[in-house]
Amino acid sequence: MTATAAAYDGIADWYEHDFLRREPVPGHPRSHGPLLRALLGEGEGVCLEIGCGTGVHAATLRGLGRTPLGVDVSAGMLRHARGRLPVLHADAARLPLADGSVDAAVAVMVHTDMPDYAAVLREAARVLRPGGSFVHIGLHPCFFGAFADRTDPEAVVLRPGYLARHRTERTTGGDGVRARAGAFHRPLPELINTLVDAGLAVSRLAEDGGPTPAVLALAAEKAPGAAGPPAPRP
Template sequence: MAPTAAYDEIADWYETEFLARAAGAGDPLNLGGLLRDLLGEGRGTCLEIGCGTGVHAALVRELGWTPMGVDLSGGMLGHARGRLPVARADAERLPLRDGSVPAVIAMMVHTDMPGYPAVLREAARVLRPGGTFVHIGVHPCFCGGFADFSDPEAAVIRPGYLDSGYWTKESWTNDGVRAKVGATHRPLPELLHAFLDAGLHLTRFAEGTAPTPIILAVKATKPA
């Protein structure tokens, strides 16, 4: 994951300013709609990897699941504890037994995790056979230092998209999380192959926002 201190340092800003601004805008990235559609209603534990301040727990609970979260940042978890049960843990070494949960979600965190392929393997390990994994994150093709959003009607993709595994704080805005803590970039084929290499079966896809899809959502299952 991103260095712990980076998120510890911005935890209060994230909770009191960034989330408040997002709430006032009415979920402009449609994260709630995508999660509702891909996770769906269910029962049992839904583990959120990289839960941050726990803002998605209410919707997970509304869908019938029992939310539980893990994150590496103590500062972020300080805000999450009032929203769901949490544990401080490395996403590449989850403190859960094999096949112990029916659902796992990762919300807007894969760019925070340089070892995301290992995170996907851990998600597959802790999922029950037939269990659901939902990934919702920034779209590799349209979000990154290479994406120029100077024109609100279109994104210009400059050199850098095809490069893999690099960390950068370059962003189209200096008012967001990425400009503060940076992000890891992987091209789309590499990201999707990481799901397959983890043994997950890809079942559904969605893209969010217009005219340029800033969000990519993936639903996968663990083979029975």
């Protein structure tokens, strides 16, 4: 069992029965519907949700005409998700899916949980059909992390540490997921470069939450005719 799986297995019931019922402020899972709809748009076919958790976004994907399929490493989270969408219990860095087998893929608030997000993006690109859409919605790397004290959302304090790639056991302030599951931090250039290296072309960017954004989102696509991502850099 990975550390991420263990962390989320331990908080799965709290996440489903407490956290999801909270007021959906920016960064809360139920606040991402508008971003997801705007960046993904309507379409058909299978949409893979990477790190689907308890499946809270399945209804939004269906509302866009998509057929959701979830994958997550946490059996505890999937126990709640199975009533919302079909799921795969697997590591997103090693997807049990064929090349070019899905029409779209989304990763919503999960990149900070993944020790090797670059590998996850390469897998997403592999299983996407050419021209397929990918949407990333995640904590804003410039304004959210152990270096960002968000105790007062109206006056976020940024301290040294943004440039250092690191994992924290908890973030400063709040009583949410990051306080329980920790987070991996990667500076913005690293995040964008992992998409480029995976063969995904970024087409749109968006931010959410204010006055200091809590969320960075983007839309990308796999180039038509692309066979898959290039080999990772040495």
